[in-house]
Amino acid sequence: MRIKLNSIMVDSQDKALKFYTDVLGFVTKHDIPVGGEFRWITVVSPEGREDLELSLEPNANPAGKAFQEALLKQGIPATAFESSDIQKEFERLRAKGVVFTREPTNAGPVTLAIFADTCGNLIQMYQPNAR
Amino acid sequence: MLSHRTLVRLCRARDLLREVPEGPLSIRAVAAEAELSPYHFIRQFRAVFGETPHQFRIQARLDRARHLLTLSSYSVTDVCMEVGFSSLGSFSDLFARRIGTPPSEYRRRVRPLVQVPGRMPAELIPDCLSLMCRVPGRPFAISEK
Numbered sequence: 001m002r003i004k005l006n007s008i009m010v011d012s013q014d015k016a017l018k019f020y021t022d023v024l025g026f027v028t029k030h031d032i033p034v035g036g037e038f039r040w041i042t043v044v045s046p047e048g049r050e051d052l053e054l055s056l057e058p059n060a061n062p063a064g065k066a067f068q069e070a071l072l073k074q075g076i077p078a079t080a081f082e083s084s085d086i087q088k089e090f091e092r093l094r095a096k097g098v099v100f101t102r103e104p105t106n107a108g109p110v111t112l113a114i115f116a117d118t119c120g121n122l123i124q125m126y127q128p129n130a131r
Numbered sequence: 132m133l134s135h136r137t138l139v140r141l142c143r144a145r146d147l148l149r150e151v152p153e154g155p156l157s158i159r160a161v162a163a164e165a166e167l168s169p170y171h172f173i174r175q176f177r178a179v180f181g182e183t184p185h186q187f188r189i190q191a192r193l194d195r196a197r198h199l200l201t202l203s204s205y206s207v208t209d210v211c212m213e214v215g216f217s218s219l220g221s222f223s224d225l226f227a228r229r230i231g232t233p234p235s236e237y238r239r240r241v242r243p244l245v246q247v248p249g250r251m252p253a254e255l256i257p258d259c260l261s262l263m264c265r266v267p268g269r270p271f272a273i274s275e276k
Contacts, residue, residue: 015181036254061256073142075135099133099178116133118181 005042007055008079009064010119013039016056019118023096024081029053047084054079059120068120075101077114077124086111086127133179140165141179144172148188151195151215158184192216193229200238202249207234 010016020026026043029050034040038060042053059065071078083089086104090113094100101122102114112126144165147156161184162172176184192214199210208219211234216222227233232240244252 012181019181069142073139075138097178099175101133101135101138103132116138116179118179120180 004051005053005055006079007057008117008121009057009059009068010117010121011059011065011068012119013041013056013058016117016119017041017043020054020056023093023098023118026054045081056119072120072122075114075122078117078121080112080124080126083125083127086113086125089125133175137167137175138179140167141172141176144176144184145180145187148184149191149195151192151213189225190229193226196222196226196234197230197237197241198251200234201241201245201251201255207238210234 017028017031020043021028026045028041029044030040030042030053032040038058041056043056044050044053057064059068068078090100090104093115098115100113100115102112104111104113104127106129108129110126110128112124114122114124117123144161147161147164150156158173159169162169165172167175173183176187180187182190196210196214199205199213200207203210205213207223211219211222214222216225223233226237230237241252241255244254246252
């Protein structure tokens, strides 16, 4: 058994695909209509392994929506992505209009920053600090 | 940088925009509830949620309309009023443009999916990761346009 797929709930798959590709720079791996209004969408990072996928899941389930909104109100990130140059990434994203709730901050083992993904989530970005 | 306090206010404003008030609720009034100037409110809301407060409110109303058309016995006109539109014509046009089918036809398509009265059919509420099970796609009744 392997860890190969993770998912994040989004309030609109259209909006999410735009943000995760155009803004974050991930690449669409799958975008398959599965009936109704929903699609099976996954993205991969061009900087990572192309078989590690993130699924952009619709939060149409009220339980999912409640959980997502509670996390956001508490300022808790839904997931985290690793960066090899967090300062550069922070500046690139900020220039694209991304809103940060925490600018790059040294937190001991990692430097981390937190931003809004425009789809109802906060996302943490981190870079391991050199020992 | 967005402070936690402002984030919480924006979340509260989003909750307000989902509600259907008795009287008209202006964006200015929602901004005041969020303790932000209208200009900053609209700008910050869009940056965090990816759409303007107005766009969000319209979408929330259409979502609620879909819910009522699926589960309630309200007429299309009642649904239109219930979600906060005053003109049936503009509601129907907007619904058709965004959802792809007029409200009455939407209802006709989704009703057969409701197996337990009052409970949204599973096809309209995907479980996490369950979408993958449907690849390459087992079309729902609703997609058979």
